[in-house]
Amino acid sequence: MWSLNKISTAIHDWLSATFNPTWTMIFEMVIAGVAVIGLFAVLGLVLVLMERRVAAWMQIRLGPNRVGPFGLMQSMADTLKLLVKEGMTPDGADKFLFNLAPFIAMIVAMLLMAPIAFAKDFQLWDLNIGVLYISAVSSIMVISILMAGWASNNKYSLMGAMRSGAQIVSYELSAGLSILTVVILTGSLNVNDIINAQANGWWIFKGHVPVIISFIIFIIAVTAETNRAPFDLAEAESELTAGFHTEYSGMKFALFFLAEYINVFIVCAIGATLFLGGWMPFHIGSWDAFNHVMDYIPSSVWFFGKTFFLIFVIMWFRWTFPRLRIDQLLNLEWKYLLPISMFNLLLVTAIAILGWHF
Amino acid sequence: MFRETEILKSGSQVLPAGEDSGGAGDLVINVGPQHPATHGVLHLVITLNGETIKKVEPHLGYIHRSIEKMCESLTYRQFIYVTSRMDYLSAHINNHACALCVEKGMQIEVPERAQVIRVIMDELTRIASHELWWGAMAMDIGAFTPFFHAFREREKINEIMEETCGARLTMNYYVPGGLMAELHPDFQKKVKEFIALFKRKVDEYDELVTGNIIFINRMKGIGVLPKEDAISYGCSGPAARGSGVNCDIRKLYPYAVYDKVQFDEILETDGDSLARYMVRIREMKQSVRIIEQLIDNIPEGDFQAKTKAVLKLPKGEFYSRVETARGELGVYIVSEGGTTPYRIKFRSPGFSNLSALDHMARGSKLGDLVAMMGTLDLVIPDIDR
């Protein structure tokens, strides 16, 4: 059976056999870095195309269909266009911060890739506080947005950045709390432990109603955290023209754009890992034949399938709902999501202590 | 005058405290003339305190073509086509107002057939205009999909217009004394098809937007315009009817065959954005009702009254009022007895409705301003003329 794990092991074995351990380490790091950047590029292209196609079909349109077969090369063409465009720095902007901001957004997105298990035994960095690491690092994203908004010396950008600051800080809370429910049930912060705990069934099925509630809250909170509609107040096209990236153009804009999509991918990957069993195949109790067929599907396919399903749901939100207003956005968090998820956390704790989950 | 340039030049700095900015830390931003939510070249100078609006100051004229002055050198046949360019979304209704005014002055009896067709066309225009408003307003508050769904139905109306009038937006189909051409043979069939489609699809609008909890929260209690203020600010059309003002010209001063058809004047009493939204949604259904009553009963006869080749209005003043999709349009012609008007004034609904924006917007959030502008249904060429 084809699997990513075998490829990585083969490379590791070959490198270990050819070079001494230090060089092996260095080579592996380079390969990992290149792979992450490659994944970035591919994900950016795929997700942009996917978003456009999803949007088009929901809006009774065809979507991109001119560049390449079925418009598959459309995002390539877009990237090319963005590459050759002039990256302007507005007069009066804080040049250093202005140019730094997109890179911070990008670096944060890259850092978040580390603890994600893309397939069985295929992970960049298996650290024991994986989930904590993710929620900690993803908060840095807000700094790049604030930086971009402030440094642009544009009132729209500033307002977008300020909105985004309030938004991300508050939605961290309920995202964190809903992640905690799974952590409590598993008893570990390690990503692999969480996935292995779901070998006999995903948490969303095993954890009764409280986990379903926390799953819903998680989806809402991460939609807000990644500044996606209906929570795209930082961009708020019809109010703030383009929010914090109003003044960005060319490749600097593309980095923000890419970072947004990578963030969506990462939060969906985390959602898939925590609630939908990561790369664990779908098993039904004692249907051995069915389970066998499911096992035959490579674990990476399972992981990406689940992740893309969640991405689709988030895109579905975007193309259906109107945008919230800033005070309503904070109301939703502090009056609804936070109390519910705190109460929910209590329930889950009780379930975990009493051992009611499967 | 000096002050605006100051604001424009100040770029992105926070203005210092002074009588202009109102206080320390106030943020003055220019919304427009190029801005996604203004749907045109409206320029609003907004004074903000954080996200809260302290003052909205419209600056107009970016698309002012001085249509009133232009009309002074055009004959009574020619000036009608210009008015299609004012409120281009209700071009037929604008033309109707002008034709009515000239007919009033010349005392032309318009054939019944022409009057019925005019009413059908007006109501189709009204539906098309409200469809566009619905899509654009949903886009203003962040939902992109409704725009395309609205345009699907609007496209059908445009096709009907194209077949009969030869154009999709600026038709110039009405002439003093009747219509420019006979109806297309397929007209009745197409209109019935459209009505069947529209009735099916209009419920989807409720699913997609009207019932949505986010939408209701964005609209309810936003931009409240009390009844007295609505009258005082000269608001008309759905903007005023949302505040409970009886102002439907079709009911109050019926023209064409509006006195012979059954329809309700839609009134909501809340005066907020949701009320204005509901007025328009319900008005579309009333328009369908009017069309349904007339489409099978178009009387036979001429589509145009016999008129002289050169129209000369007698000396005097003539005023006609019609209900466009945005409100009351008045055409005021002062004639000196020649072939061209001496002075012509278009009382456009958008101009008066816009003047209430500042009053409505004070104290609300920046995001609400967009919702308010959306529900006022501003068409900038109509405001600027």
Added chain:
Amino acid sequence: MNNEDLKTKITELLPAATFDEAGEWLNIHVEPAGWLSFAEKLRNDDSLFFDYLFCLTCIDWKTHLTMIYHLSSTKYRHNIVIKSKLDAAKPEIESVSNIWKTAEFHEREVYEMFGVNFLNHPDLRLLILPDGWEGKNPMRKDFEDPVNMIKL
């Protein structure tokens, strides 16, 4: 109220007013001097209650200007037209924008298009014309713009 009733009622309020019925509605000619107090009476009188100013404009008759106010009552549904003759060289009239709020915008439009000076207007600035507009008022009959206007 029909036109006759309106005439008697208005004569009570402003004996100097003259009437004609040339157009669709009753025309009332008033002097610019007493206009503001008369307008207040029109708005506040219970039997008149002209609360809706639906059209405000001006006509340039070359020798003089005429301000035209179309008033309507949302309660009684009667309409009148107020006309006031202004001097072409120095047109001045009291602003009615504190009685009918809509007048604020319409008066600003008339101010820039015809050059009528509205006394006590809260914010009499250019609305439509660009900043720093110099020269004549565009809607006056003697206005010529050789660049932008095409004469047929």
Added chain:
Amino acid sequence: MFIVKYIKDVFSGLKSLLVGMRRTGYYFTHHKEIITEQYPDNRDTLVLAERFKGEVVMPHDENNEHRCTGCTACELACPNATLKVVTKFDITPEGKKKKAIDKLVYHLELCTMCNLCIVACPSDAIVMAQTFEHSVFNRADLTKILNKPGSKIMDGVE
């Protein structure tokens, strides 16, 4: 009670969102509803209404004859000075001078397709064509002469 209302709010809110998602989900899965027209590709099958007002043309018959008498009715009817009739005097076989058109100049760049000239024309010499792709690189190309070179008026048209 407060808690009951709170829970009801949450559920009714969620339900309204799901109703909207069902609608977009329906269109996502039903591709037959797609209404996109792929314009430059469907040019061959594109059907324009026969009354569509694209530009003013003067139809000529197979003998290169048109119906224009040069009466300038269209020129007078036009609000924008789009049409300009240039007349000349033909010598009829009987030796009399007869007014005819030399050129009918048409400024497409000024035309608003209001149809007033077509209505005004007493001899139906000009009609609206259904062309709509008018863009050119040079503004001067939009000024057209409607009568073909060497054309003359049809017999029997006064």
